[in-house]
Amino acid sequence: MAATTIAHNTHNAKLVLLGDMGAGKSSLVLRFVKGQFHEFQESTIGAAFFSQTLAVNDATVKFEIWDTAGQERYHSLAPMYYRGAAAAIIVYDITNAESYARAKKWVQELQKQGNPNMVMALAGNKTDLEDKRKVTTEEARAYAGENGLFFIETSAKTSVNVNDIFYEIAKRLPRAQPAQNPAGMVLVDRPAEGSQAASCCS
Numbered sequence: 095m096a097a098t099t100i101a102h103n104t105h106n107a108k109l110v111l112l113g114d115m116g117a118g119k120s121s122l123v124l125r126f127v128k129g130q131f132h133e134f135q136e137s138t139i140g141a142a143f144f145s146q147t148l149a150v151n152d153a154t155v156k157f158e159i160w161d162t163a164g165q166e167r168y169h170s171l172a173p174m175y176y177r178g179a180a181a182a183i184i185v186y187d188i189t190n191a192e193s194y195a196r197a198k199k200w201v202q203e204l205q206k207q208g209n210p211n212m213v214m215a216l217a218g219n220k221t222d223l224e225d226k227r228k229v230t231t232e233e234a235r236a237y238a239g240e241n242g243l244f245f246i247e248t249s250a251k252t253s254v255n256v257n258d259i260f261y262e263i264a265k266r267l268p269r270a271q272p273a274q275n276p277a278g279m280v281l282v283d284r285p286a287e288g289s290q291a292a293s294c295c296s
């Protein structure tokens with residue numbers, strides 16, 4: 095059982111959620127971490143932190159999840175959360191074309207300024223509202239493919255594909271990151287300032 099074997103094979107992975115306000119970032123996290131959904135989920139202020147452990151194959155991934163605020167006034171805080179992150183979920187609302195456009199902006203920003211080895215997922219949320227859909231699956235899948243993102247459509251309300259995003263990310267995380275993490279070292283959260291240059295690539 096995973097619980098008895100976690101000691102050697104546990105990886106910490108910092109994961110950040112980005113996306114427009116109202117896309118469903120907090121709802122996806124709440125569904126994944128607590129199995130809950132709130133029709134009137136409050137808008138996030140600044141960011142919120144959660145952690146959740148997931149057993150994948152013979153390893154255990156402990157996700158350290160930063161749920162950022164989508165309101166534009168918090169945009170400048172985002173680098174603090176995505177710097178040093180091993181993974182990002184960029185969320186949009188399939189019923190809202192603007193939120194999809196905003197998701198693409200986040201992808202561009204991460205491609206320019208994020209960790210180059212970051213595992214990125216694009217999540218089209220609110221699939222339970224199919225009759226109000228504005229962004230087609232094909233369009234988003236093609237975009238994700240062109241940009242090397244893992245693509246999935248979810249519903250935090252009905253739970254469809256929510257755990258799957260995190261499983262898929264866990265599977266894609268590099269087991270060993272030799273350039274950045276010598277053997278045996280555990281990834282830890284660092285304060286944002288200065289962390290990107292110090293840990294990055296040559």
Ligand SMILES: Nc1nc2c(ncn2[C@@H]2O[C@H](COP(=O)(O)OP(=O)(O)OP(=O)(O)O)[C@@H](O)[C@H]2O)c(=O)[nH]1
Binds near residue numbers: 138219
């Ligand atoms: N129908 C439906 N509603 C959802 C779904 N996910 C979230 N919502 C609703 O959408 C609204 C916004 O959800 P949040 O999770 O707060 O969105 P957010 O992206 O965290 O928003 P900010 O914190 O403002 O950035 C809430 O009223 C949720 O109940 C979903 O899958 N289906």
